[in-house]
Amino acid sequence: MYTINRESLVRTFVELAEIPSPSWREKSVMEYIIKRFSKLGAVCTRYKCGESHNLLIRFSGAEDRSTILLSGHMDTVIPCESVKAVVTSTRITSDGTSILGSDDKAAIAIFIEAFEFIRKNNIKHGPVEILLTCAEELGLKGIKGFDLSILKAKYGFVFDSSGRIGRIIVKAPFHSNMDITVKGRASHAGMAPEKGINAIRVLSEIIAALPSGRIDDESTINVGIISGGMATNIVPEFAECKLEVRSIDRRKMNAIEKQVRETAVRICRENRAKCRIERTLEYSGFSISPEEKISQLAADAMKRVKIRPEFVSMGGGSDTNIINSSRIRAVNLSCGMQKIHSTGEFIMINDLVKGTEFVLSLIETVK
Ligand SMILES: [Zn+2]
Incomplete structure (x- = not known):
């Protein structure tokens, strides 16, 4: 017309x-x-x-x-x-x-x-x-x-x-970003590895314990960036990863974030490491x-x-x-x-x- x-x-x-x-x-x-x-x-x-x-x-x-x-x-x-x-x-x-x-x-x-x-x-x-x-x-x-x-x-x-x-x-979806920083303890990798706490190892355990990709028809999670370590002869003190969580349903997004937090805190505690978690809402x-x-x-x-x-x-x-x-x-x-x-x-x-x-x-x- x-x-x-x-x-x-x-x-x-x-x-x-x-x-x-x-x-x-x-x-x-x-x-x-x-x-x-x-x-x-x-x-x-x-x-x-x-x-x-x-x-x-x-x-x-x-x-x-x-x-x-x-x-x-x-x-x-x-x-x-x-x-x-x-x-x-x-x-x-x-x-x-x-x-x-x-x-x-x-x-x-x-x-x-x-x-x-x-x-x-x-x-x-x-x-x-x-x-x-x-x-x-x-x-x-x-x-x-x-x-x-x-x-x-x-x-x-x-x-x-x-x-x-x-x-x-x-x-x-709602979309949030989370940063997980693990603090272990540095030590000489050859002479005193038992005095160190390997932050990369701990962070890997956290990531492996988290869901990955599509969680359900409304929700997804993705670890997109990982960094850490200084040299192969140093037990790494810090490791960090950045991930995102999305869900059409705000309650589901909150539940996934809670799971991320609890998993990181538990695994850090088991390994005598510390962790800091930051979360920002990208958009609703x-x-x-x-x-x-x-x-x-x-x-x-x-x-x-x-x-x-x-x-x-x-x-x-x-x-x-x-x-x-x-x-x-x-x-x-x-x-x-x-x-x-x-x-x-x-x-x-x-x-x-x-x-x-x-x-x-x-x-x-x-x-
Ligand atoms: Zn566009």
């Missing part, structure tokens, strides 16, 4: 993709985005965050309608210094030497083209806030440095998931029922433009996790990007078109 201008959409996407924007260096792409949205009548405001800025774009609209939030991120992973987009009749790829950056410039291109369409066709809508973050790829640093309480929206639609248009991510998870209003808004807007909605759960975090810990209810949506974080990244042009139709449908129908 919307006739999208394919050429214009592809051009906007390619222009965005070819502006390098590694994390914290989003300035040039931000200037491009501000220029495009300002021409369409939006108010664009930058908010300082770390070495860069988050960008909030506001469109006014009918005051009797709810404000909606659209969101995505401006940074990409590397290599992205000289992206050369290759456009065929069906898809867009890089030239194979860099990523493409459809993660997450597909979302930005879709938002720009949706408002180009709205202006040309005089489509009525309510107020819209578009939040584009910096440094998402560095562990959601941009959104974590943004004051979400200044937003008016009740419902948020983040476009930062891979796969064909239609996927609605309603579940994503969310779990939204397909019956909730936000899910229905997304699904109904899709059906209106003949996209089949599919409710799915995701194993990773995104800005959606942080938005959901504010008073805004948000889902993550696929914007068509595929094989992301690799030089084989690509996007189907039809997905860019479908994504734009979906955003238009959303903006037009949310009351």
Whole structure:
């Protein structure tokens, strides 16, 4: 029901993709985005965050309608210094030497083209806030440095998931990191090994006693970094490992963390070693029922433009996790990007078109 201008959409996407924007260096792409949205009548405001800025774009609209939030991120992973987009009749790829950056410039291109369409066709809508973050790829640093309480929206639609248009991510895990440091006792390895307590040995015993990988359909654990020791002729005094725990269910995550702590303390005690455990919550998870209003808004807007909605759960975090810990209810949506974080990244042009139709449908129908 919307006739999208394919050429214009592809051009906007390619222009965005070819502006390098590694994390914290989003300035040039931000200037491009501000220029495009300002021409369409939006108010664009930058908010300082770390070495860069988050960008909030506001469109006014009918005051009797709810404000909606659209969101995505401006940074990409590397290599992205000289992206050369290759456009065929069906898809867009890089030239194979860099990523493409459809993660997450597909979302930005879709938002720009949706408002180009709205202006040309005089489509009525309510107020819209578009939040584009910096440094998402560095562990959601941009959104974590943004004051979400200044937003008016009740419902948020983040476009930062891979796969064909239609996927609605309603579940994503809580994620915590833990550091275990074991302190043994140093000694000469040849002359007095019995006076030493080998911290590497003790830490290995702890790791071997912990679960590894997938624990159940909602929870995972992974020891990702290990370090320790000075030389082969010294019984190592220190050893350290860093691990992560994820679960859709906060209680399950807490139980796994408790198991990690108890295992480390017990094994250290048995070996007369000491341990220090530090834990930080990376982000909270969310779990939204397909019956909730936000899910229905997304699904109904899709059906209106003949996209089949599919409710799915995701194993990773995104800005959606942080938005959901504010008073805004948000889902993550696929914007068509595929094989992301690799030089084989690509996007189907039809997905860019479908994504734009979906955003238009959303903006037009949310009351
Ligand atoms: Zn992304």
